[in-house]
Amino acid sequence: MSSYEKVTDEIRSIAEKLLKExxxxxxxxxxxxxxxxxxxPIFVSRLKDVDRLxxxxxxxxxLAKYLLNYKEQKVAIVAKPCxxxxxxxxxxxxxxxxxxxKIIGIxxxxxxxxxxxxQECDIRNPVIADYTVGxxxxxxxxxxxxxxxEDEIEKMSPAERMEYFRKEFERCTRCYAxxxxxxxxxxxxxxxxSNQPDWVGESVKLNDNFTYHLMRSMHMAGRCVNCGACEMxxxxxxxxxxxxxxxxxxxxxxxxYKAGLxxxxxxxxxxxDVNDREKGFMDE
Amino acid sequence: MSKTAxxxxxxxxxxxxxxxxxAADLAGSSRIQYPPNIRVMRVPCTGRMDPFLIIKAxxxxxxxxxxxxxxxxxxxxxxxNLYARRRFVMLNELMQYAGVEEERLNxxxxxxxxxxxxxxxxxxxxxxxxKVGPWQGxxxxxxxxxxxxxxxxxx
Numbered sequence: 001m002s003s004y005e006k007v008t009d010e011i012r013s014i015a016e017k018l019l020k021e022x023x024x025x026x027x028x029x030x031x032x033x034x035x036x037x038x039x040x041p042i043f044v045s046r047l048k049d050v051d052r053l054x055x056x057x058x059x060x061x062x063l064a065k066y067l068l069n070y071k072e073q074k075v076a077i078v079a080k081p082c083x084x085x086x087x088x089x090x091x092x093x094x095x096x097x098x099x100x101x102k103i104i105g106i107x108x109x110x111x112x113x114x115x116x117x118x119q120e121c122d123i124r125n126p127v128i129a130d131y132t133v134g135x136x137x138x139x140x141x142x143x144x145x146x147x148x149x150e151d152e153i154e155k156m157s158p159a160e161r162m163e164y165f166r167k168e169f170e171r172c173t174r175c176y177a178x179x180x181x182x183x184x185x186x187x188x189x190x191x192x193x194s195n196q197p198d199w200v201g202e203s204v205k206l207n208d209n210f211t212y213h214l215m216r217s218m219h220m221a222g223r224c225v226n227c228g229a230c231e232m233x234x235x236x237x238x239x240x241x242x243x244x245x246x247x248x249x250x251x252x253x254x255x256x257y258k259a260g261l262x263x264x265x266x267x268x269x270x271x272x273d274v275n276d277r278e279k280g281f282m283d284e
Numbered sequence: 285m286s287k288t289a290x291x292x293x294x295x296x297x298x299x300x301x302x303x304x305x306x307a308a309d310l311a312g313s314s315r316i317q318y319p320p321n322i323r324v325m326r327v328p329c330t331g332r333m334d335p336f337l338i339i340k341a342x343x344x345x346x347x348x349x350x351x352x353x354x355x356x357x358x359x360x361x362x363x364x365n366l367y368a369r370r371r372f373v374m375l376n377e378l379m380q381y382a383g384v385e386e387e388r389l390n391x392x393x394x395x396x397x398x399x400x401x402x403x404x405x406x407x408x409x410x411x412x413x414x415k416v417g418p419w420q421g422x423x424x425x426x427x428x429x430x431x432x433x434x435x436x437x438x439x
Contacts, residue, residue: 153381162383166424191336199336200343210422211343214382218335221374243378250377255370269374272366274356280376282392282408 003110003134007055010133011078014104015050018076024102028066029078030059041066053078055106057113060232062086064183067096076102081109082117082227084126085260086183089223091128092263095186105129108137117228117241119147127261151249153242165243169209171236174202178240179216181233184223191215217243222251222268225260254279293347293413295390297322297406298337300330300365303354303395310399318403319410322350329353331364335375338389342379345427348388348413352405355393365393387412388419 015027031042031052039058043066044050055078063077064086079087084105090096105126111118124137124145153161176192179185191199192212200215201208224244231241251257254277257268299305305326311318323346327333330353338349351372359365372391380386390409394402420426 158380158383158385160383161381162422162424165382166422199340206423207343207421207425210382211339214339214378214422215336217378218339218375221371221378243382246381247374247378250374254373254377269367269370272363272370274366276366276369277373278369278391279373280380280386280389280391281372282390282405 003108004056007106007110007134008053011053011055011104012050014131014133015044015053015076016047018102019044019047019050024074024076026070026073027053027076027078027104028063028070029053029104030055030061030063057111060112060115060229061181062183062227062229064090065181065186067101068186071096071100074100074102076104078104078106079126079129080106080112080227081123081126082121082225083183084128085123085225086227087260088128088263088265089183089225089260089267092260092265093267098263102131103129105132107132107134108141109134112228112232115228115232117226117231117245120149120226120245122146123261128263151246153246165210165213166206168238168242169213170206171238172204172209172213173236174204174209174212175235177233177235178230181229182220183225183227183229184220185216191219213240213243217247220244221247222255222257223259224248291414291418293321293410293418294345295322295348295350295409295413296338296341296346297324297350298327298330298333298352299324300353300360301326301328302360303358303393304352304402306396307352307394307398307402310396311402312399314399316399316403318406321410321413322406329359329361329364330368330372331359331361331366333368333371335371338375339379342384342388342419343422345419345421347419348390348409350390350392350406350409352392352394352402355395358395385416387416 018024027044029042030039032054033040037058039056041063042052062083064083091098107125109124122142124142200211224247226245226248228241234240251268341349353365356365376389379389392405
């Protein structure tokens with residue numbers, strides 16, 4: 001039995017228990033979609049539907065964002081390690097109440113198919129969970145599986161990098177699928193829809209597309225957990241994650257900061273250290 | 285009479301009202317000369333600076349940006365510039381990664397008494413931006429430049 005099937009069975013038995021004991025009203029999890037391998041988010045509130053819960057290599061979406069729709073209800077959620085970090089961030093940002101959510105964390109996450117973020121992932125066990133399924137991975141096992149990540153974009157000259165991103169963002173149709181998939185993007189009014197100030201034009205001009213992605217990545221700084229949901233959601237196959245992933249690496253290198261490890265943690269840009277490095281300043 | 289048009293960059297400059305704006309003022313009243321390429325926008329504090337303002341400046345055709353506030357520890361609002369500092373470091377990383385030359389991004393501190401230093405900072409920033417040439421925009425199409433305003437003619 002593959003680890004995905006084992007996880008599926010364990011999720012079902014926990015879900016059944018939670019619904020039977022009426023601990024939660026709803027379980028947010030992955031279910032089978034309309035087409036062969038497709039996976040879709042499902043919301044289970046009846047015992048007979050528990051068997052529709054699955055976990056598979058296609059379970060790419062971050063379910064954490066659905067918690068914001070059920071702030072006042074008691075719900076359980078199936079969380080991959082990256083989703084658990086998203087939930088920890090929500091808790092640290094006071095977006096959800098801890099007592100209202102039961103987290104079914106997936107230990108030793110086997111990864112998602114075609115998600116390039118999974119190859120860089122170094123947090124394979126949930127950071128916060130009430131119930132866990134699967135087998136916990138040790139630090140050595142995790143380190144052994146990380147592929148040596150070499151950033152090809154970093155090696156290019158500024159002009160080549162600009163050219164690379166131009167080619168990518170040229171294809172952007174501004175459908176905002178990346179925004180909808182991202183757990184960070186929960187603002188009630190997004191800067192793209194703001195007209196006072198009018199931050200960025202709504203049309204698909206390259207100049208505005210580029211600006212939109214830069215601005216969104218700036219909002220990611222110190223909050224992105226590098227889950228890759230944006231990239232998986234993009235219908236044009238744009239390397240959406242590149243800029244946000246750079247922010248993740250920069251936060252780690254410069255400020256030794258990783259987002260969403262602890263519900264008590266503040267976000268990178270909402271605190272400071274008097275001795276912060278001034279990397280890139282004129283005098284440094 | 286040979287006409288060589290030299291590139292005169294336009295630098296969007298954000299100065300905090302308590303230190304760097306006063307420094308610019310002091311430079312002026314002390315009659316210290318500095319290049320006229322900066323377009324000053326006065327902000328209450330560098331902590332008020334949304335990084336979007338800087339991205340938008342590039343979107344709209346600024347050749348470079350210069351941000352200056354109070355020295356860390358001297359902020360009029362105690363810690364506004366310390367929050368700003370982290371933001372600028374992250375923004376700098378992002379913009380450089382996206383392919384904006386580091387010479388276009390100038391961050392520094394200037395206190396109200398540093399009129400001379402302010403003039404030096406502006407000079408340095410202008411030289412840095414001149415080195416990398418006109419900003420072509422994120423789309424590489426360039427921006428329409430008004431005659432005489434941006435390109436000075438050296439006779």
